[in-house]
Amino acid sequence: KNEVEQSPQNLTAQEGEFITINCSYSVGISALHWLQQHPGGGIVSLFMLSSGKKKHGRLIATINIQEKHSSLHITASHPRDSAVYICAVIQGAQKLVFGQGTRLTINP
Amino acid sequence: DTGVSQDPRHKITKRGQNVTFRCDPISEHNRLYWYRQTLGQGPEFLTYFQNEAQLEKSRLLSDRFSAERPKGSFSTLEIQRTEQGDSAMYLCASSPEGGSGYTFGSGTRLTVV
Numbered sequence: 707k708n709e710v711e712q713s714p715q716n717l718t719a720q721e722g723e724f725i726t727i728n729c730s731y732s733v734g735i736s737a738l739h740w741l742q743q744h745p746g747g748g749i750v751s752l753f754m755l756s757s758g759k760k761k762h763g764r765l766i767a768t769i770n771i772q773e774k775h776s777s778l779h780i781t782a783s784h785p786r787d788s789a790v791y792i793c794a795v796i797q798g799a800q801k802l803v804f805g806q807g808t809r810l811t812i813n814p
Numbered sequence: 815d816t817g818v819s820q821d822p823r824h825k826i827t828k829r830g831q832n833v834t835f836r837c838d839p840i841s842e843h844n845r846l847y848w849y850r851q852t853l854g855q856g857p858e859f860l861t862y863f864q865n866e867a868q869l870e871k872s873r874l875l876s877d878r879f880s881a882e883r884p885k886g887s888f889s890t891l892e893i894q895r896t897e898q899g900d901s902a903m904y905l906c907a908s909s910p911e912g913g914s915g916y917t918f919g920s921g922t923r924l925t926v927v
Contacts, residue, residue, distance in 0.1 A: 747905070749905065792856055794856070804858070806855055
C-alpha cells in the first residue's frame with residue numbers, strides 16, 4: 707500500500723462542474739502540497755498546507771490532520787484546468803512523498 | 815531569478831552510455847532535491863542536498879547514479895551505463911529551509927534506446 711493514496715485516478719467532467727480530488731496518507735507529516743502537472747512535465751505547487759483550509763481563486767484545499775486526509779476542490783471548472791493533480795506530503799527535511807496523481811479532464 | 819532550470823530538456827541515449835543532467839536552483843534556496851517520474855506514476859525521491867552536503871539518498875539510487883552539488887549552487891545527476899529501465903523524467907526542485915516556496919524545474923526526459 708502506498709503511503710499517499712489519491713482518488714479518483716481519472717476524472718472527466720463538464721465545464722462548470724465542481725471538482726473534488728481526495729488524498730489520504732498513512733505517515734506522519736509536517737505539511738502537504740497540492741501540485742499541478744501539465745503535459746510536458748512541468749510541476750507547479752498550488753498549495754502547501756499544514757492545517758485548515760486555503761483558497762486561491764477557484765481552487766480550495768483542505769486538510770484534516772487527525773483523519774490524515776486532504777481534499778482539493780475546483781469551483782466552476784474550465785477546460786484549462788485539465789491536468790494531473792498530485793498530492794505530496796512532506797516528511798523529514800522537506801522530502802516529498804507523492805501520490806500517484808489524478809488525471810483531470812474538463813470537457814467544454 | 816527565472817526559477818529552477820534543468821538542462822537538457824530531453825536526452826536520448828543508447829543503452830550503456832553515461833549521461834549527466836544539470837539543475838540550477840533558485841539562488842536563495844539552500845535545499846535541492848532530485849526526483850524521478852516514470853510514465854503514469856507520481857515522482858519518487860532520489861536524493862537531497864542542503865547546501866553542498868548530500869544528506870539523504872534513496873535506495874532507488876543504485877551505484878550507477880551519482881549526484882553532486884559542489885559549491886552549494888547548481889547540481890548534477892550522472893547515470894553511468896544507462897539501462898532501459900532508467901528511462902524516465904528526472905525532476906529537480908529547490909526550497910528554502912522552511913519548505914514553503916518549493917519550486918520544481920521542468921524536468922529532463924531521458925529515453926534509453
